[in-house]
Amino acid sequence: MAETARRISALEGRAYQGPGIALNPAAPASRLSLRAPEASLAALSKALGLILPRKPKTTAESGKRAALWLGPDEWLLIDEGGADLTVLCAKASALHSAVDISHRNTAILVAGEHTEDVLGAGCPQALSLARFPIGAASRTVFGKAEVVLWRIAEDAFRIECWRSFSYYVFSLLEKAAREV
Amino acid sequence: MLLIHCPYCEEERPELEFRHAGEAHIARPENIAEISDEEFQRYFFIRANPKGVTFERWRHMHGCGRFFNAARDTVSDRFLMTYMAGEPKPDLGKAGGGAVRSASRKGTPA
Numbered sequence: 326m327a328e329t330a331r332r333i334s335a336l337e338g339r340a341y342q343g344p345g346i347a348l349n350p351a352a353p354a355s356r357l358s359l360r361a362p363e364a365s366l367a368a369l370s371k372a373l374g375l376i377l378p379r380k381p382k383t384t385a386e387s388g389k390r391a392a393l394w395l396g397p398d399e400w401l402l403i404d405e406g407g408a409d410l411t412v413l414c415a416k417a418s419a420l421h422s423a424v425d426i427s428h429r430n431t432a433i434l435v436a437g438e439h440t441e442d443v444l445g446a447g448c449p450q451a452l453s454l455a456r457f458p459i460g461a462a463s464r465t466v467f468g469k470a471e472v473v474l475w476r477i478a479e480d481a482f483r484i485e486c487w488r489s490f491s492y493y494v495f496s497l498l499e500k501a502a503r504e505v
Numbered sequence: 506m507l508l509i510h511c512p513y514c515e516e517e518r519p520e521l522e523f524r525h526a527g528e529a530h531i532a533r534p535e536n537i538a539e540i541s542d543e544e545f546q547r548y549f550f551i552r553a554n555p556k557g558v559t560f561e562r563w564r565h566m567h568g569c570g571r572f573f574n575a576a577r578d579t580v581s582d583r584f585l586m587t588y589m590a591g592e593p594k595p596d597l598g599k600a601g602g603g604a605v606r607s608a609s610r611k612g613t614p615a
């Protein structure tokens with residue numbers, strides 16, 4: 326009998342749907358933690374096929390790939406097409422540090438008219454559309470876990486978290502979602 | 506909850522994202538192997554710990570990850586100002602009494 330390995334997501338089988346709120350695990354994606362000085366950004370942007378954003382709390386997207394500004398020399402890259410981002414970065418000879426974190430992180434999609442309220446149950450940041458516009462992203466905390474928030478639509482956020490925290494983050498989201 | 510202005514993120518963020526990191530503007534002696542035990546003690550252990558305005562290092566641990574400096578009043582817990590690491594200790598005569606503000610906007614595009 327042939328034995329085959331099956332990839333199981335950290336949040337396999339979890340989902341919640343309530344009035345005005347839906348919680349779903351995001352599809353698998355490749356991810357990269359990129360650190361680089363200002364002088365390397367042009368070469369890395371060319372290698373990655375998008376312009377690495379320099380402004381705090383902003384993102385850049387190209388097709389299924391996105392770069393999220395996390396700090397003055399730090400970006401989180403997410404590619405839902407599954408591209409090997411370390412190979413792309415290796416094409417740039419400019420100084421940088423690129424660490425594949427595809428399996429360190431997982432993501433939860435929060436959508437619906439109550440999204441801000443549900444996130445507000447665990448996140449102390451201002452999440453109004455004026456303070457956290459569409460396309461904005463930020464590292465922050467959700468309950469006791471560190472997360473990266475990315476507003477992908479007026480009423481939808483992507484929450485990137487470490488996979489070992491994902492059960493806790495999903496459970497806290499679900500608890501809040503049941504009470505809005 | 507306190508809101509602290511991060512000079513790198515260029516906005517006020519909740520205190521839960523930050524960690525205190527000790528007194529600011531303490532320079533490590535360049536001849537550290539040669540100084541006396543008493544001099545090392547003064548550098549390594551002795552802190553001002555004033556009642557009133559103090560200058561501290563803070564880190565935006567769960568944000569941009571950067572260390573920066575802040576002037577804070579230990580009586581009112583009010584942040585008088587924050588500024589980027591490496592900048593000189595500011596003259597609070599000009600900035601005192603304000604809310605949370607950054608001393609500098611340079612370094613990152615607006």
Ligand SMILES: [Zn+2]
Pocket residue numbers: 511512513514515565568569570571
């Ligand atoms: Zn910051």
